[in-house]
Amino acid sequence: METVVCEMPDALEEACGVFGVYAPGEDVARLAGFGLQALQHRGQESAGIAVGDGETLRCHKDVGLVTQVFDDAVMEELGGLLAVGHVRYSTSGAASSRDAAQPHLSTIDAESIALVHNGTLLGTEALRASLEAEGAVFAAGTDSEVAAHVIARAVRRAGSVREGIRQAMDVLEGAYAMILATPRALYAFRDPHGIRPLCIGRLPEGGWVVSSETCGLDIAGAAYVRDVEPAEVVRLGREGLVAESGRAAPRRASCIFEYVYFARPDSIIDGQSVYQARRAMGAILSAEAPVQADAVIGVPDSGTPAAVGYAEASGIPYAFGIVKNHYVGRTFIQPTQAMRERGITLKLNPLPSVIAGKRLVVIDDSIVRGSTSRQLVSMLYEAGAAEVHLRIVSPEVRWPCFYGIDTATRDQLLAAGRTTEEMRRWIGCDSLAFISLEGLHRAVGGARHQGWCEACFTGSYPVPRPL
Missing domain, CATH: 3.40.50.2020 (Rossmann fold)
Incomplete structure (x- = not known):
C-alpha cells in the first residue's frame, strides 16, 4: 500500500473553546483568562477576550497561546461586569491571522456586540455575498465572522437581541456553540442538534459562567448547573438566568468524539465523566x-x-x-x-x-x-x-x-x-x-441522552453538507 501523503495533520484536531462570565464586581477578564487556559487544549492558534462595562465593549486578541496574548498589563485594562473569550483552532479561515482571532466584533446600530463560536457553519458563501451587498465589511475569511454579521442584521430587524438570535438560528446551518456579548449581558446558544458542547455554572457570589467544558467552570470556581440545550437561547444578565427553548432537531446529535479525544478527562459532558x-x-x-x-x-x-x-x-x-x-x-x-x-x-x-x-x-x-x-x-x-x-x-x-x-x-x-x-x-x-x-x-x-453524531465513523451526517 502506498504512503498517504498530504498536508493535513495526522489527528482529529481539536475544535475551539468558548468561555463567558457575567459577574459584576468580579475581575471578569482574569476569570475569562483562567477559563481559556483550562480550554487551551481545544485551540492553540489564537486567543481573545472582550469585556463589557455596561456601556461599551473592549476587546484584546492576538495569535498565540492564552499566556502569550494576555499579561497583567492587558488584564488591568479590561475591567467590566462581563467577559467573553475564545481559543481558536482554525477549521475555516486563515490559521494564523490576527483578524481571524475571536471574539468577532460587529455593531447593532450604535451598540457593539462580540461573538465567539465553537463549530463550523455550512453554506456561508451565499450569506457572505448577501451581507456584502448590504454593505457589510469582512476582515477575516471565517464562518464565525459571517455569523456575527447575520446575528447583528437579525437583531436590528427584530428589535431585540434574543429574538434576533432566534431568527438568525433559523438561517445558520451546521454546528455551533456560541456566546454573544453586549455591553450589558451574555447570550449562550447551541445549534438544534447540540453537536458541540456548552455548559453553565454559578459562581459562589452569584455570577454566571458559560464554558465549552466543565473544566472551565472548575478553574473559575463555578459550580456546574446544567448544559445549554440544543436550540436554546440563555441570557445571563442583571435578571439572572433567563432561558428560552427553541426548535430542537428531532434527533440529538452530540459529537461522540468529545469523549474519545477532544475533551479534557476531568470534564463532564451531559452527565458523563x-x-x-x-x-x-x-x-x-x-x-x-x-x-x-x-x-x-x-x-x-x-x-x-x-x-x-x-x-x-x-x-x-x-x-x-x-x-x-x-x-x-x-x-x-x-x-x-x-x-x-x-x-x-x-x-x-x-x-x-x-x-x-x-x-x-x-x-x-x-x-x-x-x-x-x-x-x-x-x-x-x-x-x-x-x-x-x-x-x-x-x-x-x-x-x-x-x-x-x-x-x-x-x-x-x-x-x-x-x-x-x-x-x-x-x-x-x-x-x-x-x-x-x-x-x-x-x-x-x-x-443523559443517547443521540450522537458519529458521522466520521458511519458517513451519516445530521446536517447535510451543501454540494
Missing part, C-alpha cells in the same frame, strides 16, 4: 480484542485512561512506556512534510527500560492518516519491543467531519476503503483492532 468513559472504552476493547501480552501502555494523553481500563479488565499490567513532551506546541512544528514526520519524535519518546523485550498492547484514541501510528510503532520496535499490538478506542474513521473538527478528505483517511489487515500491514504492527460502535455506545452510556 470523560475519564470514566475512556476507562470503559479500554475495558470494552479488551473484551472485544484480547491478546496475549506482557504490558499495556497508552499513547499520552488521551490514550492513558483507556490503557488503564484495558489493563484492569485484561489482567495485563499497565506500564508507563511513552513520555510526552507537553511543551512542544503546534506552531513549533513547521508545515513541511519532513518536519511533520519528525514531529512525533519531538512529542513522544519511548522508554526502552520499560518496553525492551516486552509484548506490548498500545492503546491510542484514533487513526486518521495513519502516519503517526506507523512512526510510533517503528519507534517502539527500535526501543526493543518484541511485539506491538495496536488497539484503538474509536471505530475506524472513514469519513471527514464538517462540524468544527479538522479532518482530511476521505481519500486521505487510512481506513477509507481499506481493511483492517491492510491497515495493519501498512502501519507495521503485529495486530490491529478498533472498538466497535456498539462498544463505544456502551462506554458513554452514562450520558
Whole structure:
C-alpha cells in the first residue's frame, strides 16, 4: 500500500473553546483568562477576550497561546461586569491571522456586540455575498465572522437581541456553540442538534459562567448547573438566568468524539465523566480484542485512561512506556512534510527500560492518516519491543467531519476503503483492532441522552453538507 501523503495533520484536531462570565464586581477578564487556559487544549492558534462595562465593549486578541496574548498589563485594562473569550483552532479561515482571532466584533446600530463560536457553519458563501451587498465589511475569511454579521442584521430587524438570535438560528446551518456579548449581558446558544458542547455554572457570589467544558467552570470556581440545550437561547444578565427553548432537531446529535479525544478527562459532558468513559472504552476493547501480552501502555494523553481500563479488565499490567513532551506546541512544528514526520519524535519518546523485550498492547484514541501510528510503532520496535499490538478506542474513521473538527478528505483517511489487515500491514504492527460502535455506545452510556453524531465513523451526517 502506498504512503498517504498530504498536508493535513495526522489527528482529529481539536475544535475551539468558548468561555463567558457575567459577574459584576468580579475581575471578569482574569476569570475569562483562567477559563481559556483550562480550554487551551481545544485551540492553540489564537486567543481573545472582550469585556463589557455596561456601556461599551473592549476587546484584546492576538495569535498565540492564552499566556502569550494576555499579561497583567492587558488584564488591568479590561475591567467590566462581563467577559467573553475564545481559543481558536482554525477549521475555516486563515490559521494564523490576527483578524481571524475571536471574539468577532460587529455593531447593532450604535451598540457593539462580540461573538465567539465553537463549530463550523455550512453554506456561508451565499450569506457572505448577501451581507456584502448590504454593505457589510469582512476582515477575516471565517464562518464565525459571517455569523456575527447575520446575528447583528437579525437583531436590528427584530428589535431585540434574543429574538434576533432566534431568527438568525433559523438561517445558520451546521454546528455551533456560541456566546454573544453586549455591553450589558451574555447570550449562550447551541445549534438544534447540540453537536458541540456548552455548559453553565454559578459562581459562589452569584455570577454566571458559560464554558465549552466543565473544566472551565472548575478553574473559575463555578459550580456546574446544567448544559445549554440544543436550540436554546440563555441570557445571563442583571435578571439572572433567563432561558428560552427553541426548535430542537428531532434527533440529538452530540459529537461522540468529545469523549474519545477532544475533551479534557476531568470534564463532564451531559452527565458523563470523560475519564470514566475512556476507562470503559479500554475495558470494552479488551473484551472485544484480547491478546496475549506482557504490558499495556497508552499513547499520552488521551490514550492513558483507556490503557488503564484495558489493563484492569485484561489482567495485563499497565506500564508507563511513552513520555510526552507537553511543551512542544503546534506552531513549533513547521508545515513541511519532513518536519511533520519528525514531529512525533519531538512529542513522544519511548522508554526502552520499560518496553525492551516486552509484548506490548498500545492503546491510542484514533487513526486518521495513519502516519503517526506507523512512526510510533517503528519507534517502539527500535526501543526493543518484541511485539506491538495496536488497539484503538474509536471505530475506524472513514469519513471527514464538517462540524468544527479538522479532518482530511476521505481519500486521505487510512481506513477509507481499506481493511483492517491492510491497515495493519501498512502501519507495521503485529495486530490491529478498533472498538466497535456498539462498544463505544456502551462506554458513554452514562450520558443523559443517547443521540450522537458519529458521522466520521458511519458517513451519516445530521446536517447535510451543501454540494
